[in-house]
Amino acid sequence: xxxxxxxxxxxxxxxxxxxxxxxxxxxxxxxxxxxxxxxxxxxxxxxxxxxxxxxxxxxxxxxxxxxxxxxxxxxxxxxxxxxxxxxxxxxxxxxxxxxxxxxxxxxxxxxxxxxxxxxxxxxxxxxxxxxxxxxxxxxxxxxxxxxxxxxxxxxxxxxxxxxxxxxxxxxxxxxxxxxxxxxxxxxxxxxxxxxxxxxxxxxxxxxxxxxxxxxxxxxxxxxxxxxxxxxxxxxxxxxxxxxxxxxxxxxxxxxxxxxxxxxxxxxxxxxxxxxxxxxxxxxxxxxxxxxxxxxxxxxxxxxxxxxxxxxxxxxxxxxxxxxxxxxxxxxxxxxxxxxxxxxxxxxxxxxxxxxxxxxx
Amino acid sequence: xxxxxxxxxxxxxxxxxxxxxxxxxxxxxxxxxxxxxxxxxxxxxxxxxxxxxxxxxxxxxxxxxxxxxxxxxxxxxxxxxxxxxxxxxxxxxxxxxxxxxxxxxxxxxxxxxxxxxxxxxxxxxxxxxxxxxxxxxxxxxxxxxxxxxxxxxxxxxxxxxxxxxxxxxxxxxxxxxxxxxxxxxxxxxxxxxxxxxxxxxxxxxxxxxxxxxxxxxxxxxxxxxxxxxxxxxxxxxxxxxxxxxxxxxxxxxxxxxxxxxxxxxxxxxxxxxxxxxxxxxxxxxxxxxxxxxxxxxxxxxxxxxxxxxxxxxxxxxxxxxxxxxxxxxxxxxxxxxxxxxxxxxxxxxxxxxxxxxxxx
Numbered sequence: 001x002x003x004x005x006x007x008x009x010x011x012x013x014x015x016x017x018x019x020x021x022x023x024x025x026x027x028x029x030x031x032x033x034x035x036x037x038x039x040x041x042x043x044x045x046x047x048x049x050x051x052x053x054x055x056x057x058x059x060x061x062x063x064x065x066x067x068x069x070x071x072x073x074x075x076x077x078x079x080x081x082x083x084x085x086x087x088x089x090x091x092x093x094x095x096x097x098x099x100x101x102x103x104x105x106x107x108x109x110x111x112x113x114x115x116x117x118x119x120x121x122x123x124x125x126x127x128x129x130x131x132x133x134x135x136x137x138x139x140x141x142x143x144x145x146x147x148x149x150x151x152x153x154x155x156x157x158x159x160x161x162x163x164x165x166x167x168x169x170x171x172x173x174x175x176x177x178x179x180x181x182x183x184x185x186x187x188x189x190x191x192x193x194x195x196x197x198x199x200x201x202x203x204x205x206x207x208x209x210x211x212x213x214x215x216x217x218x219x220x221x222x223x224x225x226x227x228x229x230x231x232x233x234x235x236x237x238x239x240x241x242x243x244x245x246x247x248x249x250x251x252x253x254x255x256x257x258x259x260x261x262x263x264x265x266x267x268x269x270x271x272x273x274x275x276x277x278x279x280x281x282x283x284x285x286x287x288x289x290x291x292x293x294x295x296x297x298x299x300x301x302x303x304x305x306x307x308x309x310x311x312x313x314x315x316x317x318x319x320x321x322x323x324x325x326x327x328x329x330x331x332x333x334x335x336x337x338x339x340x341x342x343x344x345x346x347x348x349x350x351x352x353x354x355x356x357x358x359x360x
Numbered sequence: 361x362x363x364x365x366x367x368x369x370x371x372x373x374x375x376x377x378x379x380x381x382x383x384x385x386x387x388x389x390x391x392x393x394x395x396x397x398x399x400x401x402x403x404x405x406x407x408x409x410x411x412x413x414x415x416x417x418x419x420x421x422x423x424x425x426x427x428x429x430x431x432x433x434x435x436x437x438x439x440x441x442x443x444x445x446x447x448x449x450x451x452x453x454x455x456x457x458x459x460x461x462x463x464x465x466x467x468x469x470x471x472x473x474x475x476x477x478x479x480x481x482x483x484x485x486x487x488x489x490x491x492x493x494x495x496x497x498x499x500x501x502x503x504x505x506x507x508x509x510x511x512x513x514x515x516x517x518x519x520x521x522x523x524x525x526x527x528x529x530x531x532x533x534x535x536x537x538x539x540x541x542x543x544x545x546x547x548x549x550x551x552x553x554x555x556x557x558x559x560x561x562x563x564x565x566x567x568x569x570x571x572x573x574x575x576x577x578x579x580x581x582x583x584x585x586x587x588x589x590x591x592x593x594x595x596x597x598x599x600x601x602x603x604x605x606x607x608x609x610x611x612x613x614x615x616x617x618x619x620x621x622x623x624x625x626x627x628x629x630x631x632x633x634x635x636x637x638x639x640x641x642x643x644x645x646x647x648x649x650x651x652x653x654x655x656x657x658x659x660x661x662x663x664x665x666x667x668x669x670x671x672x673x674x675x676x677x678x679x680x681x682x683x684x685x686x687x688x689x690x691x692x693x694x695x696x697x698x699x700x701x702x703x704x705x706x707x708x709x710x711x712x713x714x715x716x717x718x719x720x
Contacts, residue, residue, distance in 0.1 A: 013596035218605035236373035245578035
């Protein structure tokens with residue numbers, strides 16, 4: 001007799017992007033920021049390291065205050081967690097019972113599906129149009145029984161953005177819209193939590209991470225922003241000390257040093273433009289990206305072999321395939337799509353990528 | 361209509377010990393180690409802080425290796441997590457479905473009950489004898505439907521220890537024994553994972569934290585040790601990057617510097633002895649403790665008012681009450697018990713405590 005819950009027994013588990021532990025790689029596969037974080041962050045870590053024998057503040061008050069000031073919202077609207085991964089997990093555990101339904105657009109971030117499986121939820125993929133837009137009437141027809149609809153904006157792997165109008169139309173009538181803004185700071189016009197202050201705002205929770213724009217993937221810090229009543233429920237579910245003292249100190253310093261984040265963001269946006277042009281010249285189709293990565297497809301070269309050739313040259317990008325997506329199939333029998341997701345690294349990293357790609 | 365899961369809606373949430381954020385307190389309420397961690401830990405944090413823009417190793421390989429070497433077990437037997445709190449949460453999410461039963465001895469660590477509520481589990485309190493021993497025949501009769509039995513050893517708040525024989529007798533016939541060794545390093549003879557290597561070892565999972573003996577409560581790092589098949593299932597449920605880069609580097613350094621941990625442990629054991637004698641002289645009943653705290657009761661002074669008097673003098677200890685425990689009641693209508701749990705601080709902190717207690 002298996003001791004595991006049946007939903008855990010049958011699931012495969014999520015496979016994160018490769019994380020080679022040795023150096024020498026041009027690593028463009030997990031959307032990390034290639035630039036170091038603010039020096040103020042390192043100072044904050046050094047200061048906090050002196051009192052590690054004591055528990056952290058279970059309410060993360062100074063960090064929440066810094067985030068609240070940044071977005072002009074009350075700290076009661078903020079729940080910090082171990083990366084936005086933990087925010088997503090807490091959302092599932094707070095709002096979704098076994099057998100209940102979650103949904104997400106497809107192709108998109110398949111981790112939502114894994115988290116749904118762990119919670120023994122029904123998972124609905126809402127198929128996107130081939131140009132990554134929503135088929136809104138069909139999507140809305142699917143939302144009646146949805147407790148949580150997860151929408152990454154910008155989307156991964158496409159890097160595309162949906163409009164506020166689309167998002168507001170997608171708030172489930174009996175549930176919540178989870179707006180995953182992991183890549184939000186790389187938009188031309190970042191969202192400043194205005195949607196939370198709109199009419200349907202009490203039915204929206206925004207998730208954010210410091211992994212990408214603040215160059216802190218190694219630190220594991222993210223947060224949810226939403227109506228205080230929703231946040232209070234999530235707080236009951238989180239571990240008392242879910243965020244450690246170093247992360248909270250570092251996170252506060254990072255949030256308070258907007259100029260460091262914005263300087264790195266500016267560099268990445270410039271390189272993104274250069275990468276997009278260069279890939280297009282090499283014959284790739286590249287969707288205009290609002291994130292720190294681009295989604296590239298090639299009309300006649302197999303994507304997997306491009307990925308493998310790059311890898312054999314120590315350049316790591318992400319090959320992604322989405323079975324049963326829209327692609328070239330019909331709505332009733334959709335075919336799969338695949339392609340290459342390439343993180344926007346430094347100019348030097350992108351030079352190296354392009355040199356190897358030209359050889360391919 | 362509430363959007364929360366009914367089990368979350370109706371639960372109260374766990375209240376951790378007070379964590380005053382201002383200085384000036386003698387803090388003896390949450391079993392923190394009063395001594396600083398190893399200098400090697402601070403060096404490891406400084407080194408790791410230089411590459412925070414990259415994700416941590418999702419498998420935490422060097423940390424697992426260090427733990428494996430310490431206990432003479434394969435790293436495949438180890439699952440690191442954000443404090444043993446997260447280990448406990450992962451155990452629930454991996455093994456306990458809604459409506460299934462968990463159990464724990466009572467009075468003990470009531471967080472198990474909160475975690476059970478979040479998972480919508482049935483929670484069974486197995487009443488201990490008034491001397492904190494198990495009523496083994498009765499306990500065993502209650503275990504048939506138990507998926508997870510959580511047993512802290514040493515127990516909190518009593519600081520008492522149960523024998524290996526008792527523990528082996530308590531492995532649920534259709535579930536797992538979770539041996540919570542948060543305070544295990546403070547035992548006269550610490551458990552070296554021998555129980556995992558015993559016959560019923562494949563039905564036991566040990567949880568450990570670096571919060572207490574390694575002076576790293578602020579870091580949030582703990583781990584599960586158990587049969588690789590059980591650990592592999594838990595790995596599917598954890599977030600990919602549940603442990604951050606700084607914690608893993610610090611934890612590895614801490615585990616590899618046993619002499620620093622053992623020196624602090626030695627000091628705490630000496631002070632524990634002194635505290636026990638002094639409290640007894642003041643008229644308290646103190647159980648011989650094998651942890652870094654003592655449980656003190658007084659025959660005729662109300663415990664809550666002692667706690668409050670100490671608090672008004674900036675000495676923080678923990679007042680704990682357990683309704684429906686054994687105490688002075690009968691087994692069928694048990695009364696509550698209450699008392700004072702006092703962390704073993706430095707000698708100076710204990711001096712201050714005793715001065716104020718004498719005034720009380």
